Each structure stands twice: as structure tokens, then as C-alpha cells.
Amino acid sequence: MAELNSDEPFIDTNKLIFGIGQVQQITGVSGRQLRYWESQNYISPIDQKKGVSRQYSLHTLFLIFHINRFIQQGFTLQAAVDHAKEFDAQIPALRQFLKKQLKGVEISDDQTVIDFGYFNAQRTKRVYGVIDRNGQTFFEIRDVK
Template sequence: MVETSKGGLFNTEKLIFGIRQVTQITGVSSRQLRYWEQQNYISPIQQKKGTSRQYDMHTLLKIANIQRFLSQGFTLSVAVEKAIKVGREAPLIRDFVLSRMNGVNIESDDRATIDFGFLDDSHKQRVLGVIDHGKTSFEIIDEV
């Protein structure tokens, strides 16, 4: 595993995407991207004059989320607000889940459980996240 200062598998700040790659990945046209830049919704990374636009992973995810919300029927300004909110919430959710996750048990193609550890300091019950036939739920089980 490659460690980074943020504890991830790799340093996502070094993942750089050209404008063509961004359009292919997200389905957002280069014309739309330029408009979003003019509106200060997104920003390319600093670049040398005469080179094509490049975007970091954070901006790529923001673009993908804006596009997702637009496809759900939201206006551009609302889609941008929602994408900003997702961008703020996602690291918190990731950090919480990773700090609580003790393991994954793949029971079959249709069922898996995620062990989130003990419910409280009594260590009498465990919290499991369950994925069963595409549906998610939680189970609290007694420790034996």
C-alpha cells in the first residue's frame, strides 16, 4: 500500500486530467466546462500559457457531481450547490467509515456484511452494515 499524508492509498492531488479526459469521463462538453469556469463554479489547475486545461481529482469529482445533479433535473446553480455540499461531506463520511470499519465478510454474490465494531464501550454488541440483494441495512448483534 502506498501511504500519503492523508492516509489514503495514493496521493489524489497528483492525479491530473486533461480536458479531453474530463469530457470523456463525465460526459460534460469542453464548452460547458469553459462556461462553468467563467461562472467560477470550477477551476483548472494553474497551467503554463498555451497548454490545454487540466483538472485535479477534486475538480473532476465536482464536475461529475454537477453533471449528475443536472441530469436529475436541478438547475445549474442548485447542482453546483449540491456538488459543493457532497464535496464537503464525502471526506467526513469516508474518514468515519474507515475509522470504524473492522472488516468485510462476503458471504455470497448477493450478501456481504461490514463490521463497524462495537456499539459502545460495553463491548457487548457489534454493528454490522448489511448488503443483501442490493438492499442495505444495519444489524446489531450480541457478542458471545
């Protein structure tokens, strides 16, 4: 299994910037909706020069995606924003956990196995996340040899 643990980011996500047209294409949210969400302070474009079209950060793109996802699930706009922001607040903890625990991924024809490292302080067992060929997911705890 290839080691994934590194303190260096794969890519500087602050440099990933999307124009309003790209955001509309990616998320399916209209420009009109985006401008309304901005007027309500639910989202913010990147500070820009006068005469330049709106641009959004990757972080805002994900927020827009999640707001829209919750709306499609039947939530009101305000509830969708609240849920999206709650989810957004959980991301740093998930990122930190995965950064420290993710040890590697092994892909074969019939399954993908994700190594989450040791299960216990004694280092006698490891935890693996498995995705089988049907897309089913589950955990396995294996003895260390």
C-alpha cells in the same frame, strides 16, 4: 475479516490528474460546458503552463460529476452547483468517520458484510452493513461473543 484501519492513504489523490478529454469521457460533460463553468467560477482547472491543455484534480472531477448529476435530476445550474458543494463539504466528515469506524469487509457469494465496529461503549455489540445478492442494503447489530 481483513482489517482496513490505517492512517496511511491508499493512494495520493493529489497526483491523480485528468485532462479535459478524460473528464469529458468520464462525466459526459462537454468541453464547452466545462469552460463555461470555469468562467462562472463553479470549477477550476489545475494551474497550468501556457499551451498545455486543461487538467483537473480528482476533487474537481467529482465536483463536475455531482454538478452534472444534479442537473440531470432537474436542478438549475446554480442549484446543482450549490447541492454539489454542499455534498462536497460533507465528504471530510464521512471520510473521517469511515476511516475510524470501518474495520473490515467480508465478501461471499450471497452477500457482502461491512464491519463498522462496536455499537456501544461496553463493546457488547457490533454494527454491520450488509449488501445482499439482490443489491439490498441494511444494518445488523450482533452480540459480541
